Amino acid sequence: MENYSFTWVQFYSEFADKLLLYQNNRQALIQILKDEYDKLNLHNHFIQKDGPLNDIGPFTVFGCFNRGLTDENRIALMKSIGLKIGVETDAPSDLKGVPILNNMRTLFYSLKSENIEESIDNLWQLFETAINFADEPSETNRVNFKNFFDIVRKQSGIRWNITMGLYWIRPYSYLNLDKTNRDYLIDTKNIFGKQIAGISDLKLPNSEEYLEIIDKCKYLFEKEDSVVKSFPELSYNAWIKKDPREGSSTIDPTPQTEVRxxxxxxxxxxxxxxxxxxxxxxxxxxxxxxxxxxxxxxxxxxxxxxxxxxxxxxxxxxxxxxxxxxxxxxxxxxxxxxxxxxxxxxxxxxxxxxxxxxxxxxxxxxxxxxxxxxxxxxxxxxxxxxxxxxxxxxxxxxxxxxxxxxxxxxxxxQNEVELTYPEYTEDDFLEDVFMDSERYHTLVALVKSKKNIILQGAPGVGKTFVSKRLACSIMGTWDPNRVMMVQFHQSYSYEDFIMGYRPTENGFELNHGPFYEFCKQAQEDDENDYFFIIDEINRGNLSKIFGELMMLIENDKRGEKLRIIYSDELFSVPPNVHIIGLMNTADRSLAMIDYALRRRFAFFNIEPAFDSEGFQTMVTSSNNSRFSKLIEQVKLLNEFIAQDESLGEGFKVGHSFFCLEGNVSNDILSSIIEYEIVPLLEEYWFDEKDKIEQWKKTLYGSIK
The missing domain is CATH 3.10.590 (ph1033 like fold)
Incomplete structure (x- = not known):
């Protein structure tokens, strides 16, 4: 590898030592962060909707300067905070290869968790035992580290990010397992990919597995043919291989696990x-x-x-x-x-x-x-x-x-490879979706009691996004085999949905539709929940599509058998199949859902979430004050739309148009206004040009 000096390592290690002194004085630590953010005129992301945080974890402090900021701001923050807590080593000038967090996941715990104080205490315990074990690798320290690693590993808000945090505090002792490094470690082109097993995108390893990977890497560092000799070199090599033009690696998205x-x-x-x-x-x-x-x-x-x-x-x-x-x-x-x-x-x-x-x-x-x-x-x-x-x-x-x-x-x-899927919990849902815990529990209760639910809302409120995560949170796992999605349209029919004859080279043959196949699959796995999602459910002729299954989808008719028209077969919809329909309330070209189907579904409104804690955190993390001003104008626009007699609540602009991560430029905001929001307004007020011009001027004005 090229000759590169890891000047950041000594600073990060001393920063960890000095930070440990604040384990029992966290209020002073929070005040230091507030003062230094104010001094540098940077947004303090330790502010909640109802005031400042009243506790903080050690890895979150490191996350202040290891997130989606410019290198200039990262260095300024680490230098400023470091001086306050007593770090004597000069702040580094080069951060090449240092992994950073996604701006939306910097806390290492969920603000919505009921046991947040215990979670933060556990993070401090892991922080302390990790430093002790790195500095003195005795068996006692190893046992203590493993104990707290396995406790923290199960906490809400913890994924691969905890290995990143451990790497920051002792870069020569712990291995960062972000997506960039995982890809590098399984690459058979290098010595690690040929000899290290057990690394999967699907599951964060437990303490024993994690330490085994670390020990194996250290063994391979000693090999003459190894091009890297330490974890910083390994991470730097992985970083360069990922993209020589880019400067950071971030927490990876949900892995793709479907068999192809x-x-x-x-x-x-x-x-x-x-x-x-x-x-x-x-x-x-x-x-x-x-x-x-x-x-x-x-x-x-x-x-x-x-x-x-x-x-x-x-x-x-x-x-x-x-x-x-x-x-x-x-x-x-x-x-x-x-x-x-x-x-x-x-x-x-x-x-x-x-x-x-x-x-x-x-x-x-x-x-x-x-x-x-x-x-x-x-x-x-x-x-x-x-x-x-x-x-x-x-x-x-x-x-x-x-x-x-x-x-x-x-x-x-018997011949398939058994796949495991990532855990997905209520806490994960609340982190991903801008919805509070009370509404989530209401929604889950409706799904479980009614079996069939329709998520309805204005354009851009994230109905599809919510539906998939709702299903996975109830299942407890991100299993794509137990969730299916189709989209209805005016030409969709019973033959497409349930079964019907299709032409072949030799005539016609009976083909089964996706809902029929999905029910059969769920029937064979009746101990697990299955979710069938129907996008644009009100665009199809529902009586025509469901046919005689209109009765079978009722919650109290699940499991009852009925002979279907194309086959001499008694068919039933299993109790473990849940149907989630999605409906756009601003689609005025559609008739209302007929009563026969309406009484079989519960209806749940998904509202624009501009005022939610998660959305506000995202906006303030953007490092663009004009983003906040634009959102305030969009909220006023929604009030105006709601009061318009020809529109109403169902035509509001949803928050997903503005779900942006990292630094947000004015050019991005301008593009959203011009190509997404204005066309929507032109559809709403196609014969009222003055309203369109009024709001175009207002929206553009907020970002100038």
């Missing part, structure tokens, strides 16, 4: 099939352009292919396939191997991330695969000619391919 299905040709006319099957791998060509992970985009792949193979072709399909093979395919995905357009010759489960094996003569880009089947089966229809195709969206097609190998779903499940 791929149709794959093992060489032209499957010439590599026997070799791949015997060696338990799959491979693609283009090894001449090197390790595919070095390319940051499909365009860069295409440009390299043109340079190497010639300019006469576009390489669009080739780059798309190599990009998907390298970056989108995941362990657990299902592979169907084909030969030509008429034969399926095998099935397998992906077992590894992408590997570049330069020792191979050809097909150097590989993944390990557990090939579960080998033989010859007729392909249903004609297969695409491409070497690799993501067929996941084509659910009927995937079912036909599955049917070639399995007569019953239980046999198939």
């Amino acid at each position: 299905y791929w149709l794959y040709s093992p060489g032209r006319q499957a010439k590599k099939w026997n070799e791949f099957y015997q060696n338990g791998i799959m491979g693609i060509r283009r090894g001449e352009i090197g390790d595919l992970r070095q390319y940051s985009s499909k365009t860069s792949m295409k440009n390299k292919m043109k340079e190497f193979y010639g300019e006469e072709f576009s390489y669009r399909n080739a780059a798309h396939a190599t990009w998907q093979f390298t970056n989108e395919m995941k362990p657990g995905d299902i592979i169907y191997a084909k030969q030509g357009q008429s034969k399926v010759i095998g099935r397998g489960v992906v077992q590894s991330e992408y590997i570049f094996d330069n020792s191979r003569d050809e097909y150097k880009n590989i993944r390990k695969v557990n090939w579960t089947h080998k033989g010859e089966w007729p392909h249903p229809g004609k297969a695409v000619t491409k070497m690799l195709t993501d067929i996941t969206p084509y659910t009927a097609y995937c079912k036909k391919l599955k049917a070639l190998f399995f007569d019953d779903a239980e046999e198939e499940l």
